[in-house]
Amino acid sequence: DAHPxxxxxxxxxxxxxxxxxxxxxxxxxxxxxINAALGKRAADGEGGDVIEKSGDDGNLASxxxxxxxxxxxxxxxxxxxxxxxxxxxxxxxxLSRHSGPRGREGALWCLRFLARDDPDFGVHxxxxxQAVLDGLADDADAIRDVALLAGKQLVRAxxxxxxxxxxxxxxxKLLGERWRIRAAAxxxxxxxxxxxxxxxxxxxxxxxxxxxxxxxxxxxxxxRLRERIGAASWRNTLASLYIARLDAVAGVRQAAVEVxxxxxxxxxxxxxxxxxxxxxxxxxxLTPQSTAQDDTAVQKPTRxxxxxxxxxxxxxxxxxxDDDPDLAEAEDADVERQRVASRALGxxxxxxxDRVVPELVPLLEESFETGDEAxxxxxxxxxxxVCAATPQRQALERLGLLAPPVAAALCGERATPRVVAHA
Numbered sequence: 001d002a003h004p005x006x007x008x009x010x011x012x013x014x015x016x017x018x019x020x021x022x023x024x025x026x027x028x029x030x031x032x033x034i035n036a037a038l039g040k041r042a043a044d045g046e047g048g049d050v051i052e053k054s055g056d057d058g059n060l061a062s063x064x065x066x067x068x069x070x071x072x073x074x075x076x077x078x079x080x081x082x083x084x085x086x087x088x089x090x091x092x093x094x095l096s097r098h099s100g101p102r103g104r105e106g107a108l109w110c111l112r113f114l115a116r117d118d119p120d121f122g123v124h125x126x127x128x129x130q131a132v133l134d135g136l137a138d139d140a141d142a143i144r145d146v147a148l149l150a151g152k153q154l155v156r157a158x159x160x161x162x163x164x165x166x167x168x169x170x171x172x173k174l175l176g177e178r179w180r181i182r183a184a185a186x187x188x189x190x191x192x193x194x195x196x197x198x199x200x201x202x203x204x205x206x207x208x209x210x211x212x213x214x215x216x217x218x219x220x221x222x223x224r225l226r227e228r229i230g231a232a233s234w235r236n237t238l239a240s241l242y243i244a245r246l247d248a249v250a251g252v253r254q255a256a257v258e259v260x261x262x263x264x265x266x267x268x269x270x271x272x273x274x275x276x277x278x279x280x281x282x283x284x285x286l287t288p289q290s291t292a293q294d295d296t297a298v299q300k301p302t303r304x305x306x307x308x309x310x311x312x313x314x315x316x317x318x319x320x321x322d323d324d325p326d327l328a329e330a331e332d333a334d335v336e337r338q339r340v341a342s343r344a345l346g347x348x349x350x351x352x353x354d355r356v357v358p359e360l361v362p363l364l365e366e367s368f369e370t371g372d373e374a375x376x377x378x379x380x381x382x383x384x385x386v387c388a389a390t391p392q393r394q395a396l397e398r399l400g401l402l403a404p405p406v407a408a409a410l411c412g413e414r415a416t417p418r419v420v421a422h423a
Contacts, residue, residue: 015076039102286378
């Protein structure tokens, strides 16, 4: 049925019938529900496929209501039959086992309803969360929508008990490469923090010119979250949220701002609390990941006569990389990460100004002295933003603090940091 209430009532009725008869007396029901939920054709002797329709054009949206209803009924039936583990292992997870979009959408519907119906689903949270993240990265809009619904249900039903698994995983995705995953992760982190901190989400202004730093959270919520999550994890989460507030994509920014306003009572004080964690993370973002990986690659010893072959292979790879779309995408991601990190550093200085420069510059200077060339380039970009955001009067007062790292960059041995520092 097209109406969700009708599907829910039918699913509950079928589950009661199966429970009353015993699943061993109607074993074909579970298999037919799995086929219907995952959009599969029934094998011979299974009584036909309840989802197959004449004239089906293969569109993803075709049969979406049937898949949702079958997944809801399947969830109730296997929970009553205590066969959740076997069904997940053999038919639903991992998401990559389903080559067609219907199967992936149906599997996510199953996860959504199982997270709601099974009180012992916490043992499967890690696997289910990975499937949700895979669904959020899918090319099909319908699959991403269902994945977000499944993620929200997973957080609401098991977020408090499985906080140690959910929060670090979602917090790491706030700074991921794909913007859709970053936006969804911000929403899910907000759901999780509101659940744990017993807070109400505040609305976010639609106008970009409105004050995004107007913290509306209360002290009690912030204190509960810090005690429940732990000080270190709390600082990491706030640092990721702060960076996400300055994302290049408006959807990510709005989701992160909404969460920040909900859980942070005072933005300047929160920035001072997370300053060291935030700066170290921003310096790491200023370092291009592809460059860092190249610099840390281990060179294997070559046999006599193999040096020329290795050089030829390297030249061939270099020529092919110009046309490699994955490499181009990685380079674009590195550039965007650097821009976001630079904006964040300048934003921190602009907000808490003279109070943060004495703490910020030594951290940048330490990273410059201990880092490789790519890190030093990133530090120079950060120093440029710090100097630009510092008022002239404060810059003159702090000249003894700002000048040494800039001079060290200008007089360094490597050319690239010198060029960036000069610019």
